[in-house]
Amino acid sequence: MPQSAIDPFEHALRRMFANAISKCRRDLDLSQEALAELTDMSTSYISLLERGQRNLTILAASRIANAYGMKLSDFVALAETYNEGE
Template sequence: MESLQIAFGKRLRDIRRRMDMTQDNLAERSDMSIQYISDIERGKRNLSLASIETLAKALNMSVSDLFALEDFQIGVDEMKAMLIARIEESDEDSLRTFYAISRAIYG
């Protein structure tokens, strides 16, 4: 089973290509470097919630649409464990962003 980072990177690449956007275009729109975008797409970066939100805005889509979890090949238990680990190691700003995102998605 592939990691969430790799699955997310593939998803990001697919969305970017479907929008006929280059890595350079996405880098400019998100104020990230081309190398960083490339690393994300290859599953080499562990993104912060703020970076995920920035990418979603740059692609004019919601965070939930960017993730489209039905496309991810990851088990529910593994997903829960990864989310809990990310929450536990997050600083206050990241936690507030995560909380805001989850409230926006789930109410």
């Protein structure tokens, strides 16, 4: 589906998590490669998530939260604080 055809709510949700993944990763001074290794995901998948081009599964969110030393619920709550403008 072309990016322009994505529902605005879905786009905002992807951006919210993309911002949280990217900001937390940078705050912890982790490279995408290091995060990929910690989560047993590919670097390309991490990159796509950070650009809001892939849907984040609950399993992937849990792995990322764990890599950041957070509970999944805390990671979701943090993501909710990010808006599309960040």
